[in-house]
Amino acid sequence: MLTQTNPRMPDLPYAAPAPDLRTAMPPLCYPLGEHLPQPGTVTEVAPGVFWLRMGLPFALNHINLWLLRDRLPHPTQSSVMQEGWTAVDCGIDNAATREAWQQIETQALEGLPILRVLVTHMHPDHMGLAHWLCERWQAPLWMSTSEYQSALLACSGLSNFGGDPTVAFFKAHGWNQPDELAQVKARVGYYPSMVPKIPNAYVRLMAGAQVRIGDRLWQCIGGYGHSPEHMALHNEQGQLLISGDMLLPSISTNVSVYAMEPDGNPLQHFLDSLDKMQHLSDEALILPSHGRPFQGAAARIDQLRSHHAERLDELVLACSTQALCAHEALPLIFKRALDVHQTTFAMGEAVAHLNLLWLEGRLSREQDAAGIYRFKGREPQSSAKPRGD
Numbered sequence: 224m225l226t227q228t229n230p231r232m233p234d235l236p237y238a239a240p241a242p243d244l245r246t247a248m249p250p251l252c253y254p255l256g257e258h259l260p261q262p263g264t265v266t267e268v269a270p271g272v273f274w275l276r277m278g279l280p281f282a283l284n285h286i287n288l289w290l291l292r293d294r295l296p297h298p299t300q301s302s303v304m305q306e307g308w309t310a311v312d313c314g315i316d317n318a319a320t321r322e323a324w325q326q327i328e329t330q331a332l333e334g335l336p337i338l339r340v341l342v343t344h345m346h347p348d349h350m351g352l353a354h355w356l357c358e359r360w361q362a363p364l365w366m367s368t369s370e371y372q373s374a375l376l377a378c379s380g381l382s383n384f385g386g387d388p389t390v391a392f393f394k395a396h397g398w399n400q401p402d403e404l405a406q407v408k409a410r411v412g413y414y415p416s417m418v419p420k421i422p423n424a425y426v427r428l429m430a431g432a433q434v435r436i437g438d439r440l441w442q443c444i445g446g447y448g449h450s451p452e453h454m455a456l457h458n459e460q461g462q463l464l465i466s467g468d469m470l471l472p473s474i475s476t477n478v479s480v481y482a483m484e485p486d487g488n489p490l491q492h493f494l495d496s497l498d499k500m501q502h503l504s505d506e507a508l509i510l511p512s513h514g515r516p517f518q519g520a521a522a523r524i525d526q527l528r529s530h531h532a533e534r535l536d537e538l539v540l541a542c543s544t545q546a547l548c549a550h551e552a553l554p555l556i557f558k559r560a561l562d563v564h565q566t567t568f569a570m571g572e573a574v575a576h577l578n579l580l581w582l583e584g585r586l587s588r589e590q591d592a593a594g595i596y597r598f599k600g601r602e603p604q605s606s607a608k609p610r611g612d
């Protein structure tokens with residue numbers, strides 16, 4: 224059972240950026256200032272685009288959701304257009320979030336139905352109440368195929384967040400404290416505790432596809448590295464990007480390797496995905512899932528690239544004198560104390576950085592006698608001398 228104050232609940236998987244980077248780069252612009260929508264209320268951020276916030280029982284204590292004015296053919300009378308809303312993302316399934324949605328229903332929906340539920344990706348804070356909203360409004364779920372199928376797997380206990388395969392994966396990366404790993408094993412119920420059910424069917428979103436929602440046309444931008452097939456939504460004409468978790472203003476998106484794909488390179492996928500948002504103008508309003516709406520996408524992307532480049536260089540330097548495993552590298556990437564739950568996300572992120580360096584050839588990787596992966600800097604190339612010297 225989740226409560227708002229349970230201190231054992233983990234942070235959602237995000238890492239704070241290095242503060243020096245925030246001051247060294249051009250500042251982001253927050254056109255709505257310090258404003259935050261109050262519980263049960265919405266704030267219109269562009270014509271027909273409304274911002275609402277739901278609480279989360281983590282250190283990261285909120286998620287932003289979006290309501291878009293919509294119009295779709297009536298399901299039984301196709302010549303009649305039905306006015307209503309598309310909800311983008313849902314919040315986790317708990318009593319407080321259901322209550323907050325009921326408040327929104329009476330205070331903000333103007334008596335109109337939710338016509339569809341669009342989910343950017345399968346993480347619990349985005350997906351949790353999709354089943355409830357879809358049932359409540361007889362509305363279809365729209366999301367990408369990989370996200371939908373990953374949600375089904377995670378909901379049925381085949382999750383990347385805990386259980387025996389995750390324990391084995393962490394052990395192979397040097398995390399060996401039995402009491403801590405027992406907690407990791409028990410986290411197999413982490414996802415279903417917040418996403419107890421997945422709708423039986425969905426409408427597929429694909430990168431590059433366009434979705435008309437009310438008067439606006441939104442293009443899906445596929446994003447990788449944070450989740451299997453994240454969809455951000457770009458309305459070019461209105462200069463709006465619903466960025467989900469792929470572009471956040473003040474925390475860096477978690478990018479983790481998981482047990483199911485131990486040799487994956489999600490950090491490279493994430494950095495490549497940022498390319499697809501680099502072209503946005505400075506005026507484009509970014510609507511992120513956490514934090515406040517902001518302008519300055521390109522500046523923020525530069526900050527994120529620098530943040531990761533710095534971590535990668537630090538790891539290469541540290542591995543130049545000794546072979547390190549991911550668990551030993553944690554303090555280099557996370558310069559703060561981590562509890563067990565935070566360590567699970569931090570380990571995934573550490574392996575993501577090390578895997579990128581290994582797959583790029585900047586580090587070598589070997590399993591030691593205990594079966595632990597150790598990463599080491601490659602021997603410096605001897606300077607080439609002309610033959611015959």
Ligand SMILES: [Zn+2]
Pocket residue numbers: 344346449450468
């Ligand atoms: Zn996420």
